[in-house]
Amino acid sequence: MLRLIAVAAGVVVLAGCAAPQTSTVTVLAAASLTDALDEASAAYRAEHPDVEIVVGYGGSSALAEQIVSGAPADVFFAANEATMQTVVDASLAVDPEVLLTNTLELVVPAGNPGEVRGLADLADPQLVVALCDPSVPCGAAAVQLLDLAGVTASVDTYEDDVRAALTKVALGEVDAALVYRTDVAAAGDAVEGIEIPEAASVVNRYPVALLADAADPAAAQEFLDFLRSAEGREVFERAGFVAP
């Protein structure tokens, strides 16, 4: 039995040694970056086939908390500066730089069954309304926006990231939600977007940073440089993000 364990341990060690010579960059990124960052990673991979880009998407605050708790990652791309700050405060992020900005939009299922016209309709208790939880960036922005517009929304569910809210609209389970305009664009024909005049005054700024505990800082930095380059920015701008 002991010999068996020794053999198993040997296999594990060998597997570690036999890893191919490619490097892997692990990115933790805001859920709203899902499609655009996938596209940017694919573009980067086309030029650097020896680099593997692994992206974990989620609510920025949950990701920040994971990084602070020791999640192994090389790059953090957050949907607002407050969540990035928690990682900076833990001395785990190096010189974050705001790369993109995004604003909110109302999203309704295709055909707009709830006949939503604007922000004021979110106060209608008859409608099923989803917002992001205020602890994640899109929720924090939604709270600001509703305050600004003087609307008390009749909310049915607080989703833990923006894509969860978007999906429930796309499924038709929710009549209206506040998501980023880039999410509306990414969801295609399943949803319709309704522009909100006040949205321009609540801008989410997306900082990206190399993490202090990056396993391969050089490879991660090179990927970051690509995201900052004209080619990288163009991918995000096509998705509807705006340069700061």
Next chain:
Amino acid sequence: MRVSSRPKHVGRSGRAGPVVAVLAAVGLALLVLPLLGLLLRAPWAELPGLLASEAVLQALGLSLGTAAVSTVLCLTFGIPIAVLLSHSVHWGVVPRRLLRAAITIPLVLPPVVGGIALLLLLGRRGIVGQWLAEIGITIPFTTGAVVIAQTFVAMPFLVFAVEGALRSADRRSELAAATLGATPGQTFRLVTLPLVAPGIAAGAVLCFTRALGEFGATITFAGSFPGVTRTLPIASYLAMNSDPDTAIALALVLLAVSLVVLLGLRDRWLPGVVK
């Protein structure tokens, strides 16, 4: 009725071998140390304040209430399923296995998948949900949706506990009752049910604790709104985004409630079933 359950042979010398002991110790450490970590890291000084907050009390009340209703639903529908399952030994192989698989699925399914499935069935655009919506009933994002999600994941625990009890019960009393002129209904109510009561109680306790801990199906199908659908596990998960101390406090409440239920009911209601 109590039979000594001590096995006659554990290893040749009556003791487990060193390899078994080491592996068991590692396994136990994995089971117990995380909970110990939770206790050590808990913000004990701030705990009373954190626990007295409205958000925590609201989530606790919602969790206890929905888990209790789910347990009642599991008992109502699960006991008949268990009876059906115990009768299925007389069926053909295919229907018997299909029935068992249907009951086992929620047990092995990731709860999130269960939540998606429930949404696609009972959501406003779901297969059944669209008919319900026409008569003015919408289920997602309501407390009812929480109960349905909990019942879905907890029911198999009750069914299998009761079925196990039915299988090991001495069925001769039922035959005797039937011979003495009892109707099948009377036999079930007056003989079978008391016979399997410990199994039912054990199943109900497992069911309640499983419902209390339900997360994935609930957040997918019922969403998260304070006081309506945000149960303790969801509140704890969300608090982890921004306020780990509150998340830990909520986790402690869940742990405490589960332990109280398991330990408190052990001796009184579950003789010989949960030891």
